[in-house]
Amino acid sequence: MYDNRASESAVTADDIKIEAKGVNVHYGTTHAIKDVDVSILDKTVTAFIGPSGCGKSTFLRCINRMNDTIDVARVTGDIRIDGEDINDARVDPVQLRAKVGMVFQKPNPFPKSIYDNVAYGPKIHGLAKNKGDLDDIVERALRRGAIWDEVKDRLHAPGTGLSGGQQQRLCIARAVATEPEVLLMDEPCSALDPIATGQVEELIDELRRDYSVVIVTHSMQQAARVSQKTAFFHLGNLIEYGDTDEIFTNPKDPKTESYITGRIG
Ligand SMILES: Nc1ncnc2c1ncn2[C@@H]1O[C@H](COP(=O)(O)OP(=O)(O)O)[C@@H](O)[C@H]1O
Ligand SMILES: [Mg+2]
Secondary structure (H helix, E strand, O other): EEEEEEOOOOHHHEEEEEEEEEEEEEEEEEEEEEEEEEEEEOOOOOEEEOOOOOOHHHHHHHHHOHHHHOEEEEEEEEEEEOOEEHHHHHHHHHHHOOOHHOOOOOOOOOOOOOOHHHHHHHHHHOOOHHHHHHHHHHHHHHHOOHHHHHHHOOOOOOOOOOOHHHHHHHHHHHHHHHOOOEEEEEEEOOOOOOHHHHHHHHHHHHHHHOOEEEOOOOOOOHHHHHHEEEEEEEEEEEEEEHHHHHHHOOOHHHHHHHHOOOOOO
């Protein structure tokens, strides 16, 4: 169903979207991320896998500075997007989060209309000059979220009235409405049924044409279906990172092998 091959050409510096070096995260005395280095590619889906509590969500939140919102969290190290240090004092985290969109485990539409859910971000970031502009942005984002046809006749109905799978696609539309470059997804299908999961997975495959997509998943089948690159975390360490088919068929580290064969996790 998906074309899962990573690009044939060699990786160049231009393909690197996110570069992390020596990243550590502490929550009080818990050392949740330990010296992680990783280069995440543009126009690629990267899966973060590993046992519960290994730090997948924590590392994902480093990429849009969501850990800033957690009082006890302390992040050190260097993370660059297109070469720019995201933790630089001059970076506004609100602007950063528009550029690095996030979709969560549980679909969380605002208690507003479908239209307003999508229009909210573009409005606060001043992306529309007038109502016509805003209408276009909303339509484009809902099309991107593969949900336009299902909602175009009820844009002013509440977003919370949609099914779970539709709500998650609405949240993806909301995230893409601010023209991000990176999309972070933390177990985006874990609250969805298999049909809705399939629809969201297909959408993720389409989104990689335009974005660098990073998805946390506890499902190795999902990682194998949607990603081209996989990073395996264990106890806060990034154990192995590489082409998804390599990780699943020929892992280099015994810990990766134990996890993918079901012996740890
Ligand atoms: N907000 C938090 N406050 C304190 N500890 C946290 C917080 N979030 C996560 N942790 C701890 O950090 C570690 C990594 O958690 P997490 O990133 O959620 O793992 P994963 O997403 O892989 O399940 C765990 O030990 C977890 O208990
Ligand atoms: Mg998590």
